[in-house]
Amino acid sequence: MDTPKGAALIEILSRHRDALLTEWLDQHLSIALRRGLTTEAEMREQFRSFLNVFTDALQRSDILDANRPEWEPVRAFLAEMSAHRARQGYTPVETATFVFSLKQPLYVRLRTELDDDPAALSEVSWNVNLLLDSLGLFTTEVFQRSRESIIARQQEELLELSTPVVQLWEGILALPLIGTLDSARTQVVMESLLQKIVETGAGIAIIDITGVPTVDTLVAQHLLKTVAAARLMGADCIISGIRPQIAQTIVHLGVDLTNVTTKSTLADAFTVALQRTGSSVLTPSATA
Amino acid sequence: MMHVGDVTETLAAEVGLRSDEEIVRLRQIVRDHAIAQGFSLVDQTKFVTAASELARNTLQYGGGGDARLSKLTNGVRVGLRLRFVDRGPGIADIERALRDGFTSGGGLGLGLGGARRLCDEFEIQSEPGKGTVVSITKWKLR
Numbered sequence: 001m002d003t004p005k006g007a008a009l010i011e012i013l014s015r016h017r018d019a020l021l022t023e024w025l026d027q028h029l030s031i032a033l034r035r036g037l038t039t040e041a042e043m044r045e046q047f048r049s050f051l052n053v054f055t056d057a058l059q060r061s062d063i064l065d066a067n068r069p070e071w072e073p074v075r076a077f078l079a080e081m082s083a084h085r086a087r088q089g090y091t092p093v094e095t096a097t098f099v100f101s102l103k104q105p106l107y108v109r110l111r112t113e114l115d116d117d118p119a120a121l122s123e124v125s126w127n128v129n130l131l132l133d134s135l136g137l138f139t140t141e142v143f144q145r146s147r148e149s150i151i152a153r154q155q156e157e158l159l160e161l162s163t164p165v166v167q168l169w170e171g172i173l174a175l176p177l178i179g180t181l182d183s184a185r186t187q188v189v190m191e192s193l194l195q196k197i198v199e200t201g202a203g204i205a206i207i208d209i210t211g212v213p214t215v216d217t218l219v220a221q222h223l224l225k226t227v228a229a230a231r232l233m234g235a236d237c238i239i240s241g242i243r244p245q246i247a248q249t250i251v252h253l254g255v256d257l258t259n260v261t262t263k264s265t266l267a268d269a270f271t272v273a274l275q276r277t278g279s280s281v282l283t284p285s286a287t288a
Numbered sequence: 289m290m291h292v293g294d295v296t297e298t299l300a301a302e303v304g305l306r307s308d309e310e311i312v313r314l315r316q317i318v319r320d321h322a323i324a325q326g327f328s329l330v331d332q333t334k335f336v337t338a339a340s341e342l343a344r345n346t347l348q349y350g351g352g353g354d355a356r357l358s359k360l361t362n363g364v365r366v367g368l369r370l371r372f373v374d375r376g377p378g379i380a381d382i383e384r385a386l387r388d389g390f391t392s393g394g395g396l397g398l399g400l401g402g403a404r405r406l407c408d409e410f411e412i413q414s415e416p417g418k419g420t421v422v423s424i425t426k427w428k429l430r
Contacts (some may be wrong), residue, residue, distance in 0.1 A: 216340040216344070216399070217399045218344060244329075245329050245334075248334070253337070253341075255402075
């Protein structure tokens with residue numbers, strides 16, 4: 001930046017560096033420390049690094065516009081900090097305050113330095129204001145994006161987690177379903193069950209819907225399709241976990257489950273499965 | 289608040305229906321209000337299931353719309369009313385749409401008729417090209 005006003009800004013930043021750092025820290029530290037996630041030394045270091053890249057960009061740029069390539073290092077620094085804070089559990093406001101709390105100490109310095117030139121003071125103040133605003137908003141944008149990527153990752157994890165197919169016994173599989181059975185998940189459920197039938201050569205699969213709060217016609221249709229597909233692969237399905245309220249609802253809806261073996265509990269379904277495979281579990285009697 | 293006859297109707301919630309996630313959200317809201325109104329577990333499940341059916345119809349056939357949930361009081365009775373509004377293609381033959389096994393999509397064809405059987409009152413108005421309004425009500429003796 002080669003305009004006299006820009007030079008004045010650089011001059012102020014480097015001359016009052018330590019005072020600025022301390023005042024800035026005072027403004028922001030109460031927020032950062034309340035979270036108990038950082039120390040004063042760490043915070044000071046973060047501010048010092050930011051001031052370094054900020055001054056650096058200021059020297060190489062002649063326009064105070066955060067979107068210019070010269071400001072890329074500043075944006076990169078803030079992006080990293082913002083993403084880090086999103087993971088740590090800061091709010092977007094607290095994150096943006098990192099940038100905004102520089103304003104007050106900086107304006108105080110500008111006012112004393114440019115006391116004799118009101119026109120220059122107002123111009124520099126305005127430009128600095130715009131710059132810091134756009135940098136502050138940038139942290140919010142990055143913050144938002146990091147949160148969204150966390151949510152997307154968690155959704156994918158849930159998709160994987162909630163559909164385990166377990167082997168209960170030789171030839172008997174169980175699929176405990178939990179939560180909402182929307183189409184995307186049902187697809188995963190169906191695939192993992194059919195895959196496991198191939199792997200284990202199981203003849204019976206128990207689908208337990210104890211953890212499914214609402215069984216409407218779409219859920220019923222998905223279940224019937226899964227049962228039909230398993231049957232084509234040579235496995236019989238038992239649906240368990242039909243609670244009284246679900247049974248009544250299914251009857252009112254008019255869904256026909258007469259071709260499917262259903263049981264109220266997983267234990268009942270397991271007993272039926274054992275009988276069909278010709279196995280039995282014996283409890284050693286006291287006299288034996 | 290609205291008075292029709294002796295029935296007092298108070299708006300409790302409004303939910304947009306534009307994605308599958310919003311159907312899940314509606315189900316949760318309806319369940320919470322059904323519990324708050326003191327519905328039995330069976331009635332909660334019936335009303336939530338009916339809401340789920342109609343919400344999916346609104347999304348799938350109506351191209352998205354809105355659901356308005358209101359609380360009702362009528363003397364010794366309390367209840368919930370849920371109204372679904374879409375501006376989709378409408379239903380040409382309502383009698384046929386209500387018949388079990390009829391579907392214009394890939395479903396079982398039980399949703400609309402099933403929802404009617406799960407509730408105490410059921411109303412449907414539809415005009416081809418204008419959209420559809422479905423309203424369901426469930427009562428509970430206080």
